[in-house]
Amino acid sequence: xxxxxxxxxxLPQKEVNQLVRVISTxxxxxxxxxxxxxxxxxxxxxxxxxxxxxxxxRETSFLAILxxxxxxxxxxxxxxxxxxxxxxxxxxxxxxxxxxxxxxxPDEVGLVIFIGVAAGIGCGVVVxxxxxxxxxxxxxxxxxxxxxxxxxxxxxALLLTNGIPxxxxxxxxxxxxxxxxxxGLPTTVYVALTLVIIVWxxxxxxxxxxxxxxxxxxxxxxxxxxxxxxxxxxxxxTMCGALAAITGVLLTARVGSGQATLxxxxxxxxxxxxxxxxxxxLRGGIGRVELVTLGALFLSIVTNSMNLxxxxxxxxxxxxxxxxxxxxxxxEYGNRRKIRE
Amino acid sequence: MSDASVSVQKGQFPRVMALIMRWLMPICLVxxxxxxxxxxxxxxxxxxxxxxxTQASYLVIFAAAQMVVILTRGFDLSLxxxxxxxxxxxxxxxxGIVKSDPQSLTLAIVLSVSAGIAFGVLVGAFNGxxxxxxxxxxxxxxxxxxxxxxxxxxxxxxxxxVFGVPREFSNMVYSGELLGIPAPIIIAAVLLVIIHLILTxxxxxxxxxxxxxxxxxxxxxxxxxxxxxxxxxxxCSVLAAIGAILLTARTGSGEPNLGxxxxxxxxxxxxxxxxxLRGGVGGIPAxxxxxxxxxxxxxxxNLTRIDGNVQMIVLGCVxxxxxxxxxxxxx
Numbered sequence: 001x002x003x004x005x006x007x008x009x010x011l012p013q014k015e016v017n018q019l020v021r022v023i024s025t026x027x028x029x030x031x032x033x034x035x036x037x038x039x040x041x042x043x044x045x046x047x048x049x050x051x052x053x054x055x056x057x058r059e060t061s062f063l064a065i066l067x068x069x070x071x072x073x074x075x076x077x078x079x080x081x082x083x084x085x086x087x088x089x090x091x092x093x094x095x096x097x098x099x100x101x102x103x104x105x106p107d108e109v110g111l112v113i114f115i116g117v118a119a120g121i122g123c124g125v126v127v128x129x130x131x132x133x134x135x136x137x138x139x140x141x142x143x144x145x146x147x148x149x150x151x152x153x154x155x156x157a158l159l160l161t162n163g164i165p166x167x168x169x170x171x172x173x174x175x176x177x178x179x180x181x182x183x184g185l186p187t188t189v190y191v192a193l194t195l196v197i198i199v200w201x202x203x204x205x206x207x208x209x210x211x212x213x214x215x216x217x218x219x220x221x222x223x224x225x226x227x228x229x230x231x232x233x234x235x236x237x238t239m240c241g242a243l244a245a246i247t248g249v250l251l252t253a254r255v256g257s258g259q260a261t262l263x264x265x266x267x268x269x270x271x272x273x274x275x276x277x278x279x280x281x282l283r284g285g286i287g288r289v290e291l292v293t294l295g296a297l298f299l300s301i302v303t304n305s306m307n308l309x310x311x312x313x314x315x316x317x318x319x320x321x322x323x324x325x326x327x328x329x330x331x332e333y334g335n336r337r338k339i340r341e
Numbered sequence: 342m343s344d345a346s347v348s349v350q351k352g353q354f355p356r357v358m359a360l361i362m363r364w365l366m367p368i369c370l371v372x373x374x375x376x377x378x379x380x381x382x383x384x385x386x387x388x389x390x391x392x393x394x395t396q397a398s399y400l401v402i403f404a405a406a407q408m409v410v411i412l413t414r415g416f417d418l419s420l421x422x423x424x425x426x427x428x429x430x431x432x433x434x435x436x437g438i439v440k441s442d443p444q445s446l447t448l449a450i451v452l453s454v455s456a457g458i459a460f461g462v463l464v465g466a467f468n469g470x471x472x473x474x475x476x477x478x479x480x481x482x483x484x485x486x487x488x489x490x491x492x493x494x495x496x497x498x499x500x501x502x503v504f505g506v507p508r509e510f511s512n513m514v515y516s517g518e519l520l521g522i523p524a525p526i527i528i529a530a531v532l533l534v535i536i537h538l539i540l541t542x543x544x545x546x547x548x549x550x551x552x553x554x555x556x557x558x559x560x561x562x563x564x565x566x567x568x569x570x571x572x573x574x575x576x577c578s579v580l581a582a583i584g585a586i587l588l589t590a591r592t593g594s595g596e597p598n599l600g601x602x603x604x605x606x607x608x609x610x611x612x613x614x615x616x617x618l619r620g621g622v623g624g625i626p627a628x629x630x631x632x633x634x635x636x637x638x639x640x641x642x643n644l645t646r647i648d649g650n651v652q653m654i655v656l657g658c659v660x661x662x663x664x665x666x667x668x669x670x671x672x
Contacts, residue, residue: 079480134661141618143416143480144608144664151605151657159650269484282478314495321488328482329475336476 017337029278029294033301040305047308054186056297056304058254061192062247063296066267067274068199069243071292074275075216076236077284078135078142083244083271085153086124087263090248092157092166094120095258099168109170116169120252121245127153128241132234150268157260166258178253188250192293195243199289212236216284266317273324274299279331299323362670366613370634377641384644391523393633393640398529399584399591401632403603404610405536406580408628411611412553413573414620415472415479420581420607421600422490423464427585429494431457432503432595439507450510454586461582462575464490469571487604494597503595514590525587532583536576537625549573554621609656610635613663615670635659 040047066083073080098116105112127149134145180187203209211232214222223229244263251262278295280287302323306316378384403420410417434453438445464486471482517524540546548569551559560566588599614631616623638659642652 134665138665138668140661140664140668144612144618145661147605147608148657148661148664151660152654155650155653155657158653159648269488272481272484276481282481312496314492314500316492317488318492318496321485321492324488325471325475325477325482325485328477329471332476 029291029298033294033298036298036301036305040301040308044305044308047305052304052308054181056300057189058186059300059304060293060297061186061188062251063267063270063274063300064192064293065195065243065250066247066271067278067292067296068196068289069240070271071275071278071280071287071289072199072212072236072243073142073240074272074280074282075212075284075287076233077216077219078233078237079146079272080131080237080240080244081143081146081268082127082131082149082153083240083247084263084265084268085150085157086127086241086244087248087251087267088157088260089127089153090120090123090245091252091262092161092258092260093123094249094252095166095169096160098170098173099166102168102170109172112170113173116173117249120249121242123153124241124243124245124248125238126241128238128244129234131241132237135237136230136233154260154264161258161260163260167256169252169256169258173253174256178250178256188254191246191250195246196289196293203289208232208235213285216286218285266320269320269324270299273320273327276324276331277327281331281335282328359670362666365666366615366630366634370630370637373634373641374637377637377645381641381644384641389640389644393636395523395525396640397633397636398526399588400606400610400636401629402529402532402580402584402587403607404614404628404632405533405625406577406584407604407607408611408614408616408623408625409536409540409549409573409580410479410577411608411616411618412549412620412623413570414553414556414618415570415573416483416608417468417574417577417581418480418483418604419464419468419486419490420483420577421602421604422487422494423461423578423581424585424588424600424603425597426464426490426494426497427457427460427582428589428592428599429498429503429595429597430460431586431589432506433497435507435510436503436505439505446507446509449507450513457586458579458582461578461580461585463578465575465578466571468578469574472574473567473570498595498597500597502597504593506589506593506595508593511590511593514587525591528583528587532580533625533629536580540624545572550621552620605656605660606635609660609663612667613659615667617667617670618664 046052066087070080070083094116097119098112101112101115102109131142131145131149134140135142138145177187182190203212211222211227212235214225214227215229215232219229247267248263252258255262274295275287275292276282276295277298278287278291278293280292299320302319303316306319311319374384383389403424407417407420431453434456435449438449438452468479468482468486471477471485472479514524514528519527538546540549548559548564551562551564552566552569552573556566559569585599589595592599610631611623611628612618612631613634614623614627614629616627616631635656638655639652642655647655
């Protein structure tokens with residue numbers, strides 16, 4: 001009797017389980033993306049306009065780079081709240097450095113751009129390094145460390161500019177790179193694509209990538225197996241900082257001025273959202289950059305469609321908050337299901 | 342012999358360290374106060390000390406709120422934005438009622454304050470539900486509800502301050518005095534005593550400590566963990582709402598930007614005071630110490646004319662340092 005009951009109850013249960021498993025490995029994301037794009041192209045013809053598509057791609061690229069960095073940190077079991085502030089910091093530092101060096105050597109535009117970009121990315125590397133060192137050596141909770149560096153980085157960005165946008169970057173950099181189209185696509189798309197492929201290759205083919213997964217999956221086990229966990233923890237945070245800084249550089253080139261208000265808490269939240277929607281686990285060890293890019297695409301399309309139907313930006317933040325909580329709740333539900341099996 | 346002496350030394354050294362660690366923050370506080378006073382003697386003037394106490398009484402409410410959640414190994418990032426939305430909501434309800442009927446001031450105050458507290462209960466219940474039943478990481482939940490609250494605050498206020506809060510309300514809750522003590526200090530003190538008694542003297546309060554220091558044990562012992570977790574978040578948000586109402590009375594308007602840095606400051610205060618992020622350690626004295634510390638720091642920096650942006654940097658450094666100290670203390 002009892003076994004019979006179980007057997008009867010088992011059949012539909014199994015199918016449900018299978019569905020859940022497919023969804024949790026593939027992610028709900030591709031399906032959702034197709035649905036939302038189809039719905040939008042039917043109900044909102046402006047969505048398929050060439051300018052709008054370029055716009056969505058550009059937004060996606062910024063977010064994809066930032067989210068790739070966030071993903072690396074999430075995989076090692078951390079958090080990076082400071083990414084938004086790093087965007088602001090690299091933006092202001094780069095613009096200030098470029099404006100000043102251009103004043104000294106107006107003819108060497110190439111060198112000016114190089115120094116500026118290097119300074120911008122350097123800031124991100126430094127912040128990432130500080131985050132990583134604090135987490136690895138002081139063993140302070142990553143949440144608190146990055147909350148601290150968030151405050152520090154945005155403080156420096158504001159201090160540097162007094163909150164006023166910094167102009168005076170070389171025109172070539174803004175018009176020839178930041179706002180330009182190559183072969184019909186915004187330059188940022190190529191940069192983002194290159195970076196995503198690099199991160200993908202690192203995750204897929206290198207020891208570094210393997211170890212980052214291993215540390216997130218089981219810190220103790222990887223330590224015992226002889227992985228120098230500290231080094232890889234620091235590397236993950238530094239890469240995250242660098243990627244955030246690159247986002248800052250690209251955004252600055254697009255906007256045309258260095259601003260302490262770029263990035264901010266909204267971009268930080270979006271980067272976490274994009275990663276979490278794409279199935280990156282907050283407990284570490286799980287996450288794929290190609291899915292995260294899809295997550296970024298999804299978020300950009302959602303934001304874009306809300307803009308198209310003129311939903312207030314304040315309500316958009318509410319939607320973003322709900323999406324994040326919902327995504328994590330779903331992941332948590334999937335996890336518990338797996339454990340029960 | 343030598344063994345014994347070694348063991349004595351071994352036994353004493355950590356004890357001395359523990360003693361230092363225990364009194365580190367109070368000592369730092371006194372040193373910092375003296376340092377600021379050396380640069381700017383006005384800091385020790387009676388007016389400024391009263392000012393510091395009044396300011397600290399707001400922060401200590403928020404720090405206590407944050408502390409209750411941190412006790413259960415949680416976080417509340419949404420606290421600041423909860424403050425913003427409660428402030429806007431209270432101001433809107435109050436001005437709305439007073440505008441339609443200027444006679445019903447008492448009704449307006451009672452209704453708007455209860456609306457604010459009800460909103461706090463709602464936010465706390467939402468956070469608590471997501472954390473305890475849906476088992477979502479508290480960090481993500483409150484990050485999400487931070488955005489939701491921000492959206493609500495700026496939507497219902499249109500992004501502008503809500504003016505026209507009746508002066509009588511400010512007179513009562515902000516500039517009112519009892520036996521020469523400003524109202525905010527009295528209200529904060531009463532709240533602190535109540536929470537202190539709950540945390541130390543009741544089974545209910547002890548539950549939060551058990552939940553934080555050993556969730557498994559709590560569960561095995563048959564404690565309704567989910568309910569307790571939810572209560573912790575509700576208490577936190579209700580305290581935040583009360584703090585928001587006091588702040589609204591101070592500014593005389595509902596401000597959608599009121600809570601900007603409160604979440605960070607409240608976490609900083611709690612951690613500086615010695616509330617452990619690993620849960621189960623902390624109490625009202627810790628929240629009080631941390632709140633006074635942060636207030637003296639910012640007051641001192643204001644009076645010595647340190648740029649607001651530099652203050653942000655300093656606060657960030659202090660937070661990291663405090664977590665580091667916490668780390669050593671609990672090792």
